[in-house]
Amino acid sequence: MPKALREYDWRQWLRLQPLLHALKTARYQRIDRSFVRQPAKGGDIRDIRAAARGRHVLLTVAFGDAQCLELQLRLTGELVRRDLHIVADNSISDASADENRRVCADHGAAYVRLPANPWTVKNPSRSHGAALNWMWHNVLKPAAPAAFGFLDQDLFPTRPCDPFEPLEATAFYGDLRWAGARWYLWAGYCFFRFDAVGREPLDFGLDWFAGLDTGGANWEVLYRDADPNTVPQRPITAFAALPGIEFRQAYCEWRGSWLHEVGLDGNRSLKAKKREAVLRLLAPALEVSARSARQRN
Known part of the structure; x- marks a missing residue:
């Protein structure tokens, strides 16, 4: 949702920004809901849900860089404790999608080709958020994994690690970002325990009018009432x-x-x-x- 009405100053009211932001937000949400209802272009969703159920799941949104994806899957496959790695392919071209699909097959990652994303050319941040929301509603939420985490495609582990271990003591964690008094978890590295968040109306999109990038739309749902000082951090x-x-x-x-x-x-x-x-x-x-x-x- 847009920021609270009291957060707008009189100059912004004169320019009717509260009304414009509300109308634009409603339009963005309508487009996102339509996208989430579209079927996948590729991948066996039913099998992937079954494989994810009750397990620790990594999810990467891939787009147009098979070398980058291959590097990540090579490294996570050897260094990162996880049960399943799912790749959500947000590529535009069929050629890029075919390359990503082959990389996933070579490294044992589950592959989903997303429907055509309405934001990909217009706004990469909105595109990424819409891709995460599609995977949440169509794969992760129905699958009910024990825990899940999102990785940026160009994020690479260099040492053995268990990114799910901190979830034994907290409902969610990741790299914090701030927008004024609001905070959220960077969408490139964030982890969630399903039993703590699975029933919430999660939205991994952005709330740009409040200064929140991808993942920030969960401010009202998850972060507002949580103490950021309790969220495990890394340098x-x-x-x-x-x-x-x-x-x-x-x-x-x-x-x-x-x-x-x-x-x-x-x-x-x-x-x-x-x-x-x-x-x-x-x-x-x-x-x-x-x-x-x-x-x-």
């Missing part, structure tokens, strides 16, 4: 990925022991060089993964 450090290049043009983040490429930010013309830098940083973890695969075979 987050941004660093220059390419020496000699202005920081904001090509940077990455260490989020704990996870490397975040931050692929949607910075200078897109530097993407290839930045990916080379990421691959160098991931080389030790990828070697561990390759060695484990050789030992199994």
Whole structure:
């Protein structure tokens, strides 16, 4: 929902912003509800629900970068404790979707191709939120997993970890983001215990008029009455990925022991060089993964 009426100042009232924001929000929600009702383009939803029931589930929204997806699945497969990894393919082109489907088959990940997303070209944040909501309503909520977590496609573990362990002591956790007095969990790394949130009217979209990006629409439902100081946190450090290049043009983040490429930010013309830098940083973890695969075979 838009922010409370008392949060608008008189200048915003003169411009009728409360009314405009309410009308736009209603329109956005109507579009999102229509999208959630659309059938998947690919994937056996019934089998995936059965595989997810009562288990610890990772979910990644993928789009148009099979190399990035392959890196994540290689690393999570060896380093991250989970029962099932589901990939929700938000790609536009059939060619990209076919590549992602092959990557999932190679790494044993469940694959769902989402219906055509109305926000993909217009607004990446809304597209991502709509994709998460489609998966919540059509897969996760009916499946009732023990717990589930969302990962950004370009987030890579580098050490063995169990991201579900903190849920033994809390209903949800992840990387906090703030918008004024409001806070929410970054949609690229957030985990939820199903028995604590499964009956809530969850919305993993955004509430832009309140300053909340993807995942922030759960402010009223989950976060408003929770103490952010009780949410487990990890250190987050941004660093220059390419020496000699202005920081904001090509940077990455260490989020704990996870490397975040931050692929949607910075200078897109530097993407290839930045990916080379990421691959160098991931080389030790990828070697561990390759060695484990050789030992199994």
